[in-house]
Amino acid sequence: MSKNLLLLSSSREGQTEYLEHALPIIDDFLSKDIKEVLFIPYAGFAMGYDAYEEKVNLPLQTIGKKVVSIHRFDDPVKAVQQADAVAIGGGNTFHLLKELYDNELIDAIRQRVAEGMPYMGWSAGSNVAGLTICTTNDMPIVEPRSFKALALVNFQINPHYTDYQPPNHNGETRAERLFEYVRANPHRYVVGTREGTALQLKDNHLTLVGEKLGLVFRDGEKTRPIKCNTDISWLL
């Protein structure tokens, strides 16, 4: 089976409502017969899992989809094994990955995705689809068992990619951080996706969906732009 992945950079684009920009993309990605999606809220622990589930259902119901959060199941591994599709929401990537490990979900999700089950994520939920969480933008508020992530694709993802640098602030730019990553990890590719865009893998074709250029970083190479809606399966 070929994998079905939708990896959104962010839950919002500019001033739009929560998941608003993503609805047509999700509607196109999930086939009509999928009505219920298993939702993994671990990244959003601070708001509470009930509240997070509701927050996601509000927009998704407008396209006839419903999420049920994994915290409602006694056996999370079984919930993944029986799901029609899985969605992992944004929040803190470290907390998300820690909970994925602590609930023994890494192998379970990998296996279902290999069997063709649709996987969608945004922000932290896209980050963990990469090889490791080494290119997250999040604060390491808890320590996961390992930085190794779901590895649903063979590269690193940097969601919320931006060129912006706050005035009068002396931190690194995002590009500088990613250059440090590839310097420390010379054989890895990093794909930076800007807010509003998504990586989509369908029928063995990888594309960037949206309107803003993506970026590919690799040690010793010039940064390559990725155009939207063209095949970038060479990254797989």
Add this chain to the structure above:
Amino acid sequence: MSKNLLLLSSSREGQTEYLEHALPIIDDFLSKDIKEVLFIPYAGFAMGYDAYEEKVNLPLQTIGKKVVSIHRFDDPVKAVQQADAVAIGGGNTFHLLKELYDNELIDAIRQRVAEGMPYMGWSAGSNVAGLTICTTNDMPIVEPRSFKALALVNFQINPHYTDYQPPNHNGETRAERLFEYVRANPHRYVVGTREGTALQLKDNHLTLVGEKLGLVFRDGEKTRPIKCNTDISWLL
């Protein structure tokens, strides 16, 4: 012996030159008889350790101090044991902590600091002085053996603290990230220090040096401002 710590938020303040704002603070912190400081450049691996050492020496020589980088010593543990003072520079906190572990320097530094040896750091070098690196702003480009850091103070440090939020960008504010940290780690204090300020521990008195308010975060409590140049030893 009491500890001697100078934990600078940043190497620069606004548009000033590298370490420029820090020179009078460092000059006041290090006693006149200390001429040579052992420099630990591991956070700045991307620029190369020779270059980093030179970059630090340029400003420090104007106050009669010289740093020698630890990469010039065959035995880094012995270098720490024999140093008059240690300085840890900024860069990537994860790379720094990984190298501190890989070179077996955690215990060596802790022991010398407990004996009274002056320790100074900026940015990543201040971060690792806290209990863990869980409140770093850096990207986790490499995986250290543990998030546990030098624990030279009994709280968490967030250097480069800022209230700024980029326009039209949907990441969390710094305060939101730190609230998530304390939510996940309820008994911990976090001290946010703004660029240009430094935490200083001398004669068993902890103060914030500089001109900008610091902030203390703890789960379930209102954020408390910290005034500069007043005793905040209750945090120890």
